[in-house]
Amino acid sequence: MPEHKVGTQEEFDAARAELLAEEKELTRRNDELARKRRELPWVPVEKDYRFETEDGTKSLADLFDGRSQLLVYHFMFGPPYDAGCTVCSSIADTLDPNVVHLKARDVTLICSSRAPLDKLLAYRARMGWSFDWVSSGGSDFHRDLGFQYTEDELRPFLEGEIPSTVRQMAELSGTDVRGYVTEGPGLSAYALSDGTVYRTYVTTARGLEPAMAYYGLLDRTPMGRHEEGEQMFWLRRHDEYGAKTAATPR
Numbered sequence: 191m192p193e194h195k196v197g198t199q200e201e202f203d204a205a206r207a208e209l210l211a212e213e214k215e216l217t218r219r220n221d222e223l224a225r226k227r228r229e230l231p232w233v234p235v236e237k238d239y240r241f242e243t244e245d246g247t248k249s250l251a252d253l254f255d256g257r258s259q260l261l262v263y264h265f266m267f268g269p270p271y272d273a274g275c276t277v278c279s280s281i282a283d284t285l286d287p288n289v290v291h292l293k294a295r296d297v298t299l300i301c302s303s304r305a306p307l308d309k310l311l312a313y314r315a316r317m318g319w320s321f322d323w324v325s326s327g328g329s330d331f332h333r334d335l336g337f338q339y340t341e342d343e344l345r346p347f348l349e350g351e352i353p354s355t356v357r358q359m360a361e362l363s364g365t366d367v368r369g370y371v372t373e374g375p376g377l378s379a380y381a382l383s384d385g386t387v388y389r390t391y392v393t394t395a396r397g398l399e400p401a402m403a404y405y406g407l408l409d410r411t412p413m414g415r416h417e418e419g420e421q422m423f424w425l426r427r428h429d430e431y432g433a434k435t436a437a438t439p440r
Contacts, residue, residue, distance in 0.1 A: 250380070259298070259379070265323070301323045310324075
């Protein structure tokens with residue numbers, strides 16, 4: 191534990207009151223940003239995407255499952271993967287128990303990946319999740335949203351110095367670096383109105399942090415995320431903590 195300033199209860203209360211004012215301001219700012227997200231223009235989805243599901247081939251409109259809103263988490267699980275991305279798996283741990291609550295607000299939440307459906311369902315069983323997971327491997331769904339990359343697009347990255355964390359995540363997914371970074375994570379939102387599907391929001395990278403509940407909790411601990419300078423990423427699938435994995439430092 192690093193050294194830290196020690197003070198009296200009175201000093202803590204004064205500093206906490208100042209911080210609380212800033213936290214409330216951030217809350218108000220987040221509310222404003224949420225309103226602006228809802229005010230983004232809706233874009234009609236004109237391409238006829240098809241997805242492989244447990245109940246056969248479905249269209250994007252079919253995935254709403256009778257509701258008017260749809261959230262799709264673009265889970266990094268490409269065709270060459272042996273297991274889903276470790277980070278995406280941690281996000282899915284947060285998504286899964288929220289599905290029932292979102293349904294109560296007229297929202298269907300699913301995951302979509304490019305790997306074959308049988309791989310996805312086998313991994314879902316291993317992880318103990320129950321959300322609907324579809325394979326978009328036969329369509330340009332992920333590509334059109336910027337969550338799938340070509341070898342030409344990746345060449346500058348692949349010809350440079352590959353971060354050790356990327357090599358680690360690729361190994362933990364059972365693929366090489368090129369196969370791993372071909373996929374990208376993301377969240378997209380849709381509305382179904384009068385038979386037309388509209389895309390209403392898309393985000394990736396740190397925009398996904400609301401679904402990474404552990405970071406919000408770590409941000410409130412004495413040491414925070416404490417990731418600076420780590421050569422190996424600490425995150426594991428929930429059934430791998432305490433077990434040796436191929437990419438665990440020895």
